[in-house]
Amino acid sequence: MKTFSDFDSRMMRRALELAAGGRFTTAPNPNVGCVIAKGEKVIGEGFHFRAGEPHAEVHALRQAGERAKGATAYVTLEPCSHYGRTPPCAEALINIGVSRVVCAMVDPNPQVAGRGIKMLEDAGIQVDVGLYSAEAEALNPGFIKKMHSGMPYVQLKLAASLDGRTALANGESKWITGPDARSDVQVFRAMSSAILSTSATVLADDPSLNVRWEQLPESVQKDYQKANLHQPVRAIIDSQNRVKPHHQLFSLPGKVVLLRTQQGTEDWGDEVEQLIVPGSSEGIDLTAALKVLAENGLHHIWVEAGASLAGSLVEQNLVDELILYQAPKLMGADSRSLIAIRGLTAMSEVPELNISDVTLVGRDIRIRAIPV
Numbered sequence: 001m002k003t004f005s006d007f008d009s010r011m012m013r014r015a016l017e018l019a020a021g022g023r024f025t026t027a028p029n030p031n032v033g034c035v036i037a038k039g040e041k042v043i044g045e046g047f048h049f050r051a052g053e054p055h056a057e058v059h060a061l062r063q064a065g066e067r068a069k070g071a072t073a074y075v076t077l078e079p080c081s082h083y084g085r086t087p088p089c090a091e092a093l094i095n096i097g098v099s100r101v102v103c104a105m106v107d108p109n110p111q112v113a114g115r116g117i118k119m120l121e122d123a124g125i126q127v128d129v130g131l132y133s134a135e136a137e138a139l140n141p142g143f144i145k146k147m148h149s150g151m152p153y154v155q156l157k158l159a160a161s162l163d164g165r166t167a168l169a170n171g172e173s174k175w176i177t178g179p180d181a182r183s184d185v186q187v188f189r190a191m192s193s194a195i196l197s198t199s200a201t202v203l204a205d206d207p208s209l210n211v212r213w214e215q216l217p218e219s220v221q222k223d224y225q226k227a228n229l230h231q232p233v234r235a236i237i238d239s240q241n242r243v244k245p246h247h248q249l250f251s252l253p254g255k256v257v258l259l260r261t262q263q264g265t266e267d268w269g270d271e272v273e274q275l276i277v278p279g280s281s282e283g284i285d286l287t288a289a290l291k292v293l294a295e296n297g298l299h300h301i302w303v304e305a306g307a308s309l310a311g312s313l314v315e316q317n318l319v320d321e322l323i324l325y326q327a328p329k330l331m332g333a334d335s336r337s338l339i340a341i342r343g344l345t346a347m348s349e350v351p352e353l354n355i356s357d358v359t360l361v362g363r364d365i366r367i368r369a370i371p372v
């Protein structure tokens with residue numbers, strides 16, 4: 001197995017840190033960071049900011065200039081080998097004459113998939129792969145899942161009382177969780193490529209489902225400019241064409257996708273697209289809907305809907321990660337439950353999850369869990 005020096009580790013950790021600088025803006029492209037070092041001196045740093053703009057390596061090479069000759073480039077993802085909107089980064093590294101490239105992981109994009117590494121090796125450059133690969137993968141769950149399976153990465157957000165209830169029997173639910181949890185939700189929304197909800201939730205709450213600058217935590221506002229605020233696409237499941245142009249989400253900036261079984265006749269503006277997907281007994285075929293979203297470049301889906309959609313997604317094994325906010329409140333047995341999973345009669349059928357993180361967010365608990 002390849003061993004890396006402490007200096008290599010330090011440089012890759014810095015590259016990972018830089019990569020995260022694009023977490024609100026790169027979609028549908030991956031987050032990538034790059035550090036160029038000569039001897040033990042950093043001579044260039046960069047990260048990919050937005051699709052169509054220069055890749056991380058190009059920013060770092062621009063900073064390093066001619067000094068990059070004979071240097072080592074640390075990249076969180078294999079340098080690309082193809083002409084997309086920008087020329088191949090492997091070529092740029094070869095042209096400037098770096099002598100070694102360390103990458104955290106191979107690019108799962110079938111257009112690259114080892115070809116970048118081969119280009120570099122064919123040019124006589126030493127390439128070492130696999131330093132902090134798990135951390136690099138964690139930067140781009142949506143991009144990686146889409147490349148491997150054609151499906152998007154799905155995060156299901158839920159908010160409940162300590163006894164797992166989401167609304168009183170009369171439907172009242174505002175607000176179960178506190179301002180810090182709501183601010184935390186804004187960060188997840190901002191990192192997603194689409195927020196998925198339903199006609200039922202739109203009809204009940206008329207939500208805006210957008211990212212609001214003033215609700216982002218100060219720590220985020222500090223290193224992310226308001227002018228760069230990216231609005232995820234709002235994708236609404238609406239099998240019976242019940243959502244109408246007067247709903248609030250259409251009056252706000254950003255694109256809306258309606259997932260329907262047939263075209264509606266409403267007069268939608270340019271920002272609204274109707275995607276037609278097959279129907280199912282519950283409305284629409286969720287696997288097909290998620291696949292269509294991924295095909296449209298929406299690789300990372302953040303779900304905010306009610307118990308019915310949550311139940312269907314869990315039953316059909318379509319959830320990659322569950323993010324549950326629990327408020328220190330007890331709402332009692334008459335209140336509505338969190339996830340409508342039906343027909344369970346044996347403990348062996350009960351879905352299980354592994355908890356990956358528990359954090360106190362203000363007065364609420366945030367649990368992150370991965371279905372087994």
Ligand SMILES: NC(=O)c1ccc[n+]([C@@H]2O[C@H](COP(=O)([O-])OP(=O)(O)OC[C@H]3O[C@@H](n4cnc5c(N)ncnc54)[C@H](OP(=O)(O)O)[C@@H]3O)[C@@H](O)[C@H]2O)c1
Nearest residue numbers: 159198199200204238239282283284305306307308309312
């Ligand atoms: N606590 C929270 O975090 C939270 C977040 C959001 C919403 N909510 C609450 O949730 C309530 C709505 O919950 P809900 O359970 O009635 O509705 P829901 O889960 O939001 O949506 C269910 C609707 O989705 C559509 N759908 C289409 N295909 C489906 C499928 N395969 N599986 C499931 N649904 C499918 C159906 O409407 P069509 O037939 O029109 O397609 C169905 O009625 C609202 O009152 C809202 O306040 C809570």
